[in-house]
Amino acid sequence: LLGRRTIDPELLDELEEILIMADMGVETVQNIFEQIRSDVRRNELKDPKALRQRLKECLLERLSIQPPDMDFRQKPFVILVVGVNGVGKTTTIAKLAHNLKKQGKSVLLVAADTFRAAAVEQLEAWGRRIGAPVIKHGMNADPSAVAYDGMEAAVKRNVDVVIVDTAGRLHTKVNLMEELKKIRRVLGKKIPGAPHEVLLILDATTGQNAISQARLFNEAARITSIALTKLDGTAKGGIAASITSEMKIPIRYIGIGEGMEDLRPFDPAEFVEALFS
Amino acid sequence: NLSGRLDAAFKRLKGYGKLSEENIQEGLREVRLAFLEADVNYKVVKDFIASVREKAVGQEVMDSLTPAQQVIKIVHEELINLLGRKFQGLNLAGRQPAVIMLAGLQGSGKTTTAAKLARWLKGKGRRPYLVPADVYRPAAIDQLKSLGAQIKVEVHPTEPGASPVDIARQAVSKAALANLDTVIIDTAGRLHVDEALMSELKDMKSVVEPQETLLVADAMTGQDAVNIANHFDKEIGITGVVLTKLEGDARGGAALSIRAVTGRPIKFVGVGEKLDALEPFHPDRVANRILG
Numbered sequence: 001l002l003g004r005r006t007i008d009p010e011l012l013d014e015l016e017e018i019l020i021m022a023d024m025g026v027e028t029v030q031n032i033f034e035q036i037r038s039d040v041r042r043n044e045l046k047d048p049k050a051l052r053q054r055l056k057e058c059l060l061e062r063l064s065i066q067p068p069d070m071d072f073r074q075k076p077f078v079i080l081v082v083g084v085n086g087v088g089k090t091t092t093i094a095k096l097a098h099n100l101k102k103q104g105k106s107v108l109l110v111a112a113d114t115f116r117a118a119a120v121e122q123l124e125a126w127g128r129r130i131g132a133p134v135i136k137h138g139m140n141a142d143p144s145a146v147a148y149d150g151m152e153a154a155v156k157r158n159v160d161v162v163i164v165d166t167a168g169r170l171h172t173k174v175n176l177m178e179e180l181k182k183i184r185r186v187l188g189k190k191i192p193g194a195p196h197e198v199l200l201i202l203d204a205t206t207g208q209n210a211i212s213q214a215r216l217f218n219e220a221a222r223i224t225s226i227a228l229t230k231l232d233g234t235a236k237g238g239i240a241a242s243i244t245s246e247m248k249i250p251i252r253y254i255g256i257g258e259g260m261e262d263l264r265p266f267d268p269a270e271f272v273e274a275l276f277s
Numbered sequence: 278n279l280s281g282r283l284d285a286a287f288k289r290l291k292g293y294g295k296l297s298e299e300n301i302q303e304g305l306r307e308v309r310l311a312f313l314e315a316d317v318n319y320k321v322v323k324d325f326i327a328s329v330r331e332k333a334v335g336q337e338v339m340d341s342l343t344p345a346q347q348v349i350k351i352v353h354e355e356l357i358n359l360l361g362r363k364f365q366g367l368n369l370a371g372r373q374p375a376v377i378m379l380a381g382l383q384g385s386g387k388t389t390t391a392a393k394l395a396r397w398l399k400g401k402g403r404r405p406y407l408v409p410a411d412v413y414r415p416a417a418i419d420q421l422k423s424l425g426a427q428i429k430v431e432v433h434p435t436e437p438g439a440s441p442v443d444i445a446r447q448a449v450s451k452a453a454l455a456n457l458d459t460v461i462i463d464t465a466g467r468l469h470v471d472e473a474l475m476s477e478l479k480d481m482k483s484v485v486e487p488q489e490t491l492l493v494a495d496a497m498t499g500q501d502a503v504n505i506a507n508h509f510d511k512e513i514g515i516t517g518v519v520l521t522k523l524e525g526d527a528r529g530g531a532a533l534s535i536r537a538v539t540g541r542p543i544k545f546v547g548v549g550e551k552l553d554a555l556e557p558f559h560p561d562r563v564a565n566r567i568l569g
């Protein structure tokens with residue numbers, strides 16, 4: 001692309017193709033290119049290099065929503081983790097807990113996925129690895145009851161942070177979204193202000209359905225931030241741009257692997273660079 | 278929806294007798310947008326539109342249909358043809374016990390699908406044996422054991438820390454001795470670009486020689502579906518696909534992308550978290566979702 005010496009329709013098509021193939025979505029790409037094309041018409045962009053720079057600025061604008069730091073003066077600080085099936089909720093919780101422990105904080109985990117086979121065992125295995133106790137009930141217990149017990153334990157044990165794992169659920173399943181609303185309410189009943197953070201997990205390989213996921217999870221649980229997982233694959237995670245620009249919800253973290261160290265803070269500039277690499 | 282948008286695009290077409298390059302241009306543009314919104318891969322869409330254009334140009338507009346309806350009919354037909362008209366079941370002939378190997382990206386639904394397939398096969402009178410060959414993910418072995426218990430299907434007693442290839446080999450021998458006729462191997466989720474893990478899968482395949490190597494793919498996968506499917510097919514060789522989580526509102530364009538790039542049939546779809554939520558693939562359902 002940098003080899004081209006003039007801005008021509010082919011160059012614009014090529015750039016559009018890159019963004020669509022990055023899962024940025026037709027509407028978002030069209031909006032961005034409306035801006036770009038008007039800049040080109042007004043002769044504000046001299047060459048392909050300037051065009052590419054302008055494009056990156058447009059993308060950065062959409063992605064640079066800075067999340068406020070988590071206020072750990074709230075004790076316990078309660079994080080509720082939600083998302084559809086298989087996106088990486090449980091693994092991201094382990095990574096986050098490990099990170100917080102490295103910062104010297106005490107962490108309690110709550111196994112509120114009472115539905116899926118071996119979900120509790122999975123979180124317990126992670127809990128042992130990172131040194132965080134896990135509050136659990138038996139399989140098919142009421143997740144709200146586990147959430148409530150988790151809050152009681154967090155207060156009793158005077159922990160700094162408590163992270164609640166929930167079952168994967170499709171955002172279109174009304175009864176499951178109602179269950180999530182109930183879990184959220186119950187957390188707040190026991191600890192005023194809880195949950196202080198509602199983290200939506202999105203899989204970077206997901207296409208436009210991520211927008212529907214973000215909307216419906218936000219309606220049900222009031223999402224405060226997002227973690228975008230599996231960016232160590234070849235998917236670019238362009239859905240992030242549509243979601244942050246449309247819903248103004250910040251992306252806090254990215255997942256780049258299956259180990260407990262594989263969590264990074266989201267860096268919009270790095271993300272934009274990766275779109276074009 | 279698409280038919281509404283095509284009606285608008287073709288408003289000016291009333292009174293013309295034939296579909297031509299010019300008059301279907303805008304209509305095809307609407308189809309392209311709908312397909313991209315449905316997550317069909319950019320390049321697959323390009324090829325698809327080209328073949329639709331070829332079939333549409335020169336066609337007489339039928340009296341019973343509006344031009345929009347006619348174009349939709351051509352698109353729908355082409356989509357069904359591409360997705361695969363006939364249900365292609367599991368090929369379990371040849372050496373017994375038959376072996377089915379499941380592979381795919383992390384979290385796509387392999388372990389759940391393994392149990393669903395076991396339940397399906399049991400219902401068809403076969404005697405399945407579930408093999409947990411994922412020794413990496415915490416509690417993965419427990420997960421398959423728990424699912425196996427739910428449907429009363431025997432699960433291989435995999436020891437954590439064993440080698441996946443050895444597990445697979447031993448499981449097939451054990452199944453033969455126990456007179457179980459269908460071995461279903463659940464493997465660890467892996468990236469298509471992880472050379473070591475793709476190589477492990479290749480080794481496993483050459484040792485157990487499965488009749489079926491099924492790519493388990495998430496229906497909400499975006500543009501990368503082409504990349505993923507291509508790598509799994511080129512490096513491992515797949516015989517079919519299971520598309521999971523289709524009961525949500527994902528448009529499922531990945532189905533067309535995967536089919537277009539590998540030519541392999543989508544054999545089953547996952548339509549829920551419970552073990553009875555597995556259906557033989559029917560192109561109509563997915564075609565209608567992609568068309569929106």
Ligand SMILES: Nc1nc2c(ncn2[C@@H]2O[C@H](COP(=O)(O)OP(=O)(O)OP(=O)(O)O)[C@@H](O)[C@H]2O)c(=O)[nH]1
Nearest residue numbers: 085086087088089090091168230255256257383384
């Ligand atoms: N490559 C890669 N794999 C990941 C990442 N995050 C999670 N995974 C893997 O994705 C799979 C699913 O992760 P889980 O943590 O079980 O996902 P979940 O959302 O809790 O799943 P459910 O509870 O079943 O809905 C596991 O194999 C994880 O190791 C990531 O950032 N990169």
Ligand SMILES: Nc1nc2c(ncn2[C@@H]2O[C@H](COP(=O)(O)OP(=O)(O)OP(=O)(O)O)[C@@H](O)[C@H]2O)c(=O)[nH]1
Nearest residue numbers: 085086383384385386387388389466522547548549
């Ligand atoms: N809604 C829905 N969820 C499904 C379907 N199939 C599987 N799941 C769920 O998706 C999540 C991941 O399923 P798993 O079977 O653990 O996926 P996996 O591919 O084995 O994951 P890894 O072993 O970590 O790669 C679980 O929450 C399953 O219950 C489906 O058809 N619909």
Ligand SMILES: [Mg+2]
Nearest residue numbers: 089090113119
């Ligand atoms: Mg989980």
Ligand SMILES: [Mg+2]
Nearest residue numbers: 387388411417
């Ligand atoms: Mg699994």
